[in-house]
Amino acid sequence: MAANSSTRLLKLALPLVSEHGFTRAALARSVLHLPTPHAEPLSDTAVSALFGRGDLARKTLIRAWLDDGVESMKNAPGVGTSVKDALHARLAYNEPVLAHLPEAFALLAAPESGIPPIDPVPALKHAARIADEACYVSGDQSLRLSWYTKRATLTGIYSAAELHQLTSPQTAHSFLDSLLSTSTTIDSSVEEVKLFSSYIFRSWAGIIRSQGVL
Known part of the structure; x- marks a missing residue:
């Protein structure tokens, strides 16, 4: 074909x-x-x-699902007024397949050779695309350094909320709200970016080990 x-x-x-x-x-x-x-x-x-x-076929399907998730943010009800709405819409997109996400994320982050260390790039790219799309659909016009710092912080916030969703689906949306509300310096919070990045890496490593990929 x-x-x-x-x-x-x-x-x-x-x-x-x-x-x-x-x-x-x-x-x-x-x-x-x-x-x-x-x-x-x-x-x-x-x-x-x-x-x-x-597993290459499975990765093809996972990546297609991730692409569709980003695309879905443009048409989700209520999206277009705020970054918060867009991120909530993307969390909701996960809900029908939550049971399968730990294995999917573990497969994406596992090295091709099957030998550690794990590859954090897919996790970061996934969350960065969502942060960027959230800003785009909400009409965010951040410029220069502000553009990078805001999206880096949103990348960390969304990743943390999504990882939380895997273990506590019922509280994922309120957890996202709490992260957004406490990130009062979202345009310049370099320390928060470092904190979230460390959390994301450790959490994805835990997912891989729990799924027996390594």
């Missing part, structure tokens, strides 16, 4: 994640939801050809 077919099937696989997780099975079953559905799921060989061998 062409690249366009792969993209189409990825989109069809996203709603299946809540039931099947970020798995090759979810990708295989995507063809059952085409306008003219296939009679049976894709073969394992076909999944590998379209999305990658082994």
